Amino acid sequence: MNGTGPDAVQQLAGHRGPVYALGLWQGRLLSGSGDGTAALWDLGTGDGLALAQLDQAVFSLSVQEQQGVLLIGTEGGELHVIDLHQRRGTQQVVKHRRGIFRIIGLEDDRVACAAGDGTLSVWKLHRDGNGPRLHLLRQLPLAEGKLRDVAVSADGLLLAVATGDGPVRVLDSRDLNERLTLAGHEGGSTSLAWHPGKAVLLSGGKDGHIRAWHAQDGRALLAQAAHRAGIYALAFDPGGRALASASRDKTAKLWTSVGLEPRARMDRAAGGHTHSVNTLCWWGGRLVTAGDDRRVLVWPEAMTGDR
Numbered sequence: 001m002n003g004t005g006p007d008a009v010q011q012l013a014g015h016r017g018p019v020y021a022l023g024l025w026q027g028r029l030l031s032g033s034g035d036g037t038a039a040l041w042d043l044g045t046g047d048g049l050a051l052a053q054l055d056q057a058v059f060s061l062s063v064q065e066q067q068g069v070l071l072i073g074t075e076g077g078e079l080h081v082i083d084l085h086q087r088r089g090t091q092q093v094v095k096h097r098r099g100i101f102r103i104i105g106l107e108d109d110r111v112a113c114a115a116g117d118g119t120l121s122v123w124k125l126h127r128d129g130n131g132p133r134l135h136l137l138r139q140l141p142l143a144e145g146k147l148r149d150v151a152v153s154a155d156g157l158l159l160a161v162a163t164g165d166g167p168v169r170v171l172d173s174r175d176l177n178e179r180l181t182l183a184g185h186e187g188g189s190t191s192l193a194w195h196p197g198k199a200v201l202l203s204g205g206k207d208g209h210i211r212a213w214h215a216q217d218g219r220a221l222l223a224q225a226a227h228r229a230g231i232y233a234l235a236f237d238p239g240g241r242a243l244a245s246a247s248r249d250k251t252a253k254l255w256t257s258v259g260l261e262p263r264a265r266m267d268r269a270a271g272g273h274t275h276s277v278n279t280l281c282w283w284g285g286r287l288v289t290a291g292d293d294r295r296v297l298v299w300p301e302a303m304t305g306d307r
Helices: none
Strands: 010-012 019-025 026-031 038-039 046-053 056-064 067-072 078-083 086-096 102-105 110-114 117-130 131-140 147-152 158-163 169-173 178-182 189-194 200-205 210-216 218-223 231-236 243-248 253-256 264-268 277-283 286-292 296-298
Touching: 019 110, 019 277, 019 286, 026 147, 026 296, 046 078, 056 110, 067 110, 067 189, 078 131, 078 147, 078 231, 086 147, 110 158, 147 243, 158 277, 169 200, 169 264, 178 189, 189 296, 200 231, 210 231, 243 277
Parallel strands: 019 056, 056 102, 102 147, 147 189, 189 231, 231 277
Antiparallel strands: 010 296, 019 026, 026 038, 038 046, 056 067, 067 078, 078 086, 102 110, 110 117, 117 131, 147 158, 158 169, 158 189, 169 178, 189 200, 200 210, 210 218, 231 243, 243 253, 253 264, 277 286, 286 296
């Protein structure tokens, strides 16, 4: 672990491949890497523990807190179920022909997966005598290109899907019927974030733009030229005051939630990544980023908090 003091960038090093996924469980950080490892980190000590070692790159992670389950999606379309309390795998299924880029939890113990084969799969998570398991409910073809992201609205009613064809598709989260088709991004839509307190959806694309959409009627509200390359992740801070973005252009940035005005730039000069920034998440008031340079960085609250 590098970095000391409240204003230092904390570095968690140990992965032998690019880091593609981040998550949180019981106040500790999870990371998934191209080296096939899903690791659990103690941010106080910087120590990491391998929860799973797979024979494929880990593309996505999702913790289902109530069930104590970690779901892992791989580059080859495998979906792994890990019992976090017993630290063991209970199921491995393959329903996608290409990598699973995002996994999210829905109401009624359901889970949705967005994959590189252009399909969205929805599963039911349950327990039997062998532990937690998944049962496939539906698999919907939504695009010719990859599905790079899927996100559920704060009220749980709407499901947005970023497609490699460009549009963002907004579905009813229960019956999966399409409600809206948003114009999206030239070259493909790659990332999504719902505002935690407003009926607004944010999308990022290969065009480097962030766009804001009204969730009820699909009106385009705002467009911001944010990065010089594709935007791989978007996430609002817990209070909904700031939006963070991660890009292939090797930077992460912070924006105001109203007007998308720039607040902070986290690049190599600031102690940031030297290669593509693939993912990010919020850990309380601190932003965590990870990328192709194999590093996980925890940014000081002095940089990302209110000023």
